[in-house]
Amino acid sequence: MLNRFIDLVLQIVLVLLVAPLVNGIIRKIKSTIQHRKGAPVLQLYFDLIKLFKKNMVISQHSSWIFIAAPYIYFITVITAFIFVPVVPQLFSFGFIGDAILVVYLLALGRFFLTLSGLDTGSTFGGMGSSREMMISSLIEPSLIITIFTLGLSSKAGSTAFQAIYEGNAKLGIGVISPIYLLLLAAMFIIIIAETARIPVDDPSTHLELTMVHEAMILEYSGRYLALMEYGASLKQLILITITANVFLPFGNSVIPELGLVFPILIYLAKVIVITVIIAIIEINTVKLRLFSVPNLAALAFILALLGFMSGFVFGR
Amino acid sequence: MLFLLLIVPLTTSLLFWTVRESVRTINIINATGSAILFAVSLLNLKVVLEQGKITSDFFGGIFYIDSLNGLILFATTLVSLLISIYSIGYMNEEYKRSLVNIARLRLYYCLLHLFIFTMILTTITQNIGVMWISIEATTLASAFLVGFYNNRKSIEAAWKYIIICSVGIAFALLGVILLYYSSVISLGQTVQGLNWQFLNDNAGSLHSSILKIAFLFILIGFGTKVGLAPMHTWLPDAHSQAPSPVSALLSGVLLNTAMYGIIRIMTIVNKNMGNSQFTGSLMIILGLVSIGAAAVFILVQQDFKRTLAYSSIEHMGIIALGIGISSALSIFAALFHIINHSLTKSMLFAASGNVYLKYDTKKISKIQGILKVMPVTGTVFLLGIFAITGMPPFSIFTSELGITISAFKEGKYLAVGFLLAFLVLIFAGFSSQMLRMFFGKPHKDHGIGEMNRITPVVLLILLAIITVTGIYLPSFLEKLIKSAGDIILLVH
Amino acid sequence: MDKLAPLLNIFSVGILISTFSLVASKRIMSYIKAFRIQSLILAAVAAIFSIYYLVEENRLEGIFIIFLLTVVFKVIYIPSMLKRISVRVEYKVEKDFFINIPISIIICCGLVILTWYVVSKIPELNNGYNGSFMVQSVSVILIGLFFMISRKKAIGQIIGFLVLENGTFLTAILLTSGMPMIVEFGIFFDLLTAVLIMGIFVFRINETFEHIDLNKLRNLRG
Secondary structure (H helix, E strand, O other), rough: HHHHHHHHHHHHHHHHHHHHEEEHHHHHHHHHOOOOOOOOOOHHHHHHHHHHHHHOOOOOOHHHHHHHHHHHHHHHHHHHHOOOOOEEEHOOEEEOOOOHHHHHHHHHHHHHHHHHHHHEEEEEEEEHHHHHHHHHHHHHHHHHHHHHHHHOOOOOOOOOOOHHHHHHHHHHHHHHOOHHHHHHHHHHHHHHOOOOOOOOOOOOOOOOOOOOOOHHHOOOOHHHHHHHHHHHHHHHHHHHHHHHHHHOOOOOOOOOHOOOOOHHHHHHHHHHHHHHHHHHHHHEEEEEEEEHHHHHHHHHHHHHHHHHHHHHHOOO | OOOHHHHHHHHHHHHHHHHOOHHHHHHHHHHHHHHHHHHHHHHHHHHHHHHEEEEOOOOOOOEEEEHHHHHHHHHHHHHHHHHHHHHHHHHHHHOOOOOOOOHHHHHHHHHHHHHHHHHHHHHHEHHOOOOOOHHHHHHHHHHHHHHHOOHHHHHHHHHHHHHHHHHHHHHHHHHHHHHHHOOOOOOOHHHHHHEEEHHHHHHHHOOOOHHHHHHHHHHHHHHHHHHOOOOOOOOHHHHOOHHHHHHHHHHHHHHHHHHHHHHHHHEEEEEHHOOOHHHHHHHHHHHHHHHHHHHHHHHOOOOOHHHHHHHHHHHHHHHHHHHHOOOHHHHHHHHHHHHHHHHHHHHHHHHHHHHHHHHOOOOOHOOOOHHHHOOHHHHHHHHHHHHOOOOOOHHHHHHHHHHHHHHHHHHHHHHHHHHHHHHHHHHHHHHHHHHOOOOOOOOOOOOOOOOOOOOHHHHHHHHHHHHHHHHHHOHHHHHHHHHHHHHHHHOO | OOOOOHHHHHHHHHHHHHHHHHOOOOOOHHHHHHHHHHHHHHHHHHHHHHHHHHHHHHOHHHHHHHHHHHHHHHHHHHHHHHHHHHHOOOOOOOOOEEEOHHHHHHHHHHHHHHHHHHHHHHOOOOOHHHHHHHHHHHHHHHHHHHHHHEEOOOOOOHHHHHHHHHHHHHHHHHOOOOOHHHHHHHHHHHHHHHHHHHHHHHHHHHHHHHOEEEOOOOOOOO
């Protein structure tokens, strides 16, 4: 029991350490390609530390939701991470908690995020919240189909990530197949839409016409802002972790001799690969108008659906 | 001798670029080129009649002439000869009015002979792949000819022409790929894998279901080029907007070459299946739909070149119907109809070109008194309208009668009922719309008399041919058509 | 050849995905880019075949030249030509499609399912990997056709035609591992000329009509 608890703590610590790094890498790659020097890779860590130290300004018109939302958001994301194994060695929970729980924990967090946007009654917050809900409602079906198909195709017969990983580890090189290619394409669109990246949202702008995520957290400052930013970056890491471990299933099986450090290094390498791909996609696309987001969502949905069909309808 | 068929039009087409200023030289090159071409094709036909077929070893034998494509070749080169001579009269008139300058004249003749080259390539190849390539090449060579006048309508027509035909033909490519696939999986990968002779000899060992799909795609693809409804939409535009000699070639020759492609593949499928039920019913349905669509549009047409274009769709439908019925008589009649239609329709387009040059309009309602203004063109045009609607004594009557009788004999009463009803409608359309152009007084003073001496002579030659063949079929032609029919019917 | 099949299957799915992203894109520049990626994958398929022939049978097949031609023309030349054209004819950014994009994507998915349904009915086509090759490549052809129908601008139609053509090439390469060489070259040059001529006509349409909106080309009817 104690071992498991230690594992859990280790995993949480690991993801807390890694999450801001992902943002840093993406920013660095973008700035390098745009011939800028850019912020250092560790910038988000500095920002977070600074924000945690700062005082907060809280609107008089806000209710308890405004204060509770950052905590709820952060905690739901952390809780979701319990069910998303990062390194196979670290995960050994026996209780039930599968991909669908993860999706809806994230949805719960998003619900409070949007509520907090509405709570202060500012125009930007409301705008951001309604856009966020629109995007997430468009993208959620694709995510669910993708996860179901993953559960089916890894022959695990389960939607628990642990089982999917093990199934995929058995497949080995077999993950390079039409189903996984289609699902991977869908998954990248999902990551981009869920983590507020170009072409759906631009994380580095505060232009009122375009912002979505930034609009919702515009009223926050100090520690609450830090929690929100940290939560968002953890959520990004969840999606990247899922993608990395499912589509690059190397080192997914538990090999006791390797110890703990080596699998963690493999995991980091996988995360960096996915991160670089996301950065490249972000550089090569232009921001879509909000009303063009359904195009992208439809694409993700159809790719996921074709992935499902190519595995379980066409093959038969 | 076989290669001369390709070399002559290609050289002719290139020779125009050596000419600097002289229109006369251009005309001479044009006339000589097509005359030599016709002579060469006659020599080849003589060999075909004596030996049955001509083959060559070039690239696994992609060139091959037997009586089926010999027949098409005959029609192609004959119409090309007459139309390129007609072109001299027509384009000289345009040059005189400075509608075209010498550079464009040169371009026109160059493309015209290139177009003839691609059509001959289609005709004399037996490789289905090369056939596809050359049919696509006919589109490319004639796209600029259709858009030759560079005005709004002709550019629109050319765009439609190139897009619809290229897309249609892309489907045919899929069909060709499937055909080759079926040949690869049953006969292995060979250079000959797409040769008609090879496929026909081994038709029994191909997979029927793949062949069926391949035939469907090829029928849609080449059918677009033939102008079978509902893939016909490019045809009236292209035919009406192109310069009249080009319309004559498009209608009189191009459609036949594409039809020839369909017939070749049909024989393979028929031989594989042992009967013509599958291909026959498809051809009959497409044929009847085309005739019906043409009938409807002819009834309401305001533009005489468009009427003629729709009539081409009708006649292609009749040919498809005749081939679909697949009895000895119907195929004889359909093949004869190919020749008749190409001669009659090119005559009509040539005559309509004269009328267009004189009156400067294509609107039927603005034209009156052709017979008074241009006695020869008017008479030929009027008789041509009777010929194209199937009046005796012209040759189209004979072939249409043959198709009708064979349909009765084969018990296709429904098809024959529709055919006759549509033919009546088309006759009504032609006579109610077109005949008023010939009589009465012209609205304006256009000046009486033909514009030159060349075009009436061409028209009269064509009229003579279709009248004579309506009454008496020369024995060499009969022999050619008979043995071509045997190839389709798989009689050996 | 059977060893290659799983790999080729991946690439042909890649082409299908790029086709979908082409349908999903709204701007001319972005679908030119998607087309470029698609051609690149097609070139990769040809490259795989030519490497296979080189290694296994020690001969350089015509497909190697197809690979070179694809790279030179379809990856480099034609996309940049289309870009130049669209810059030259510079019309305003406006709605370019008849059917809005989410619905087009769903229709395209329907086309894939339709192709699958038809292919699954033909046992000779539906053996092993050939079935999925057939589904993927033929649905690319159909999506290309649909793209042509759903776009109003001339360049959109050219791109649709090119996609259709890529689909047929893919079918030819995957099903028959290359047609006879002379046929393959002839097809390639025909299609290339077709696209060039279409490009010329885009200029002419732009000159005579002052736009390239084909929806407004309605002089010839009936």
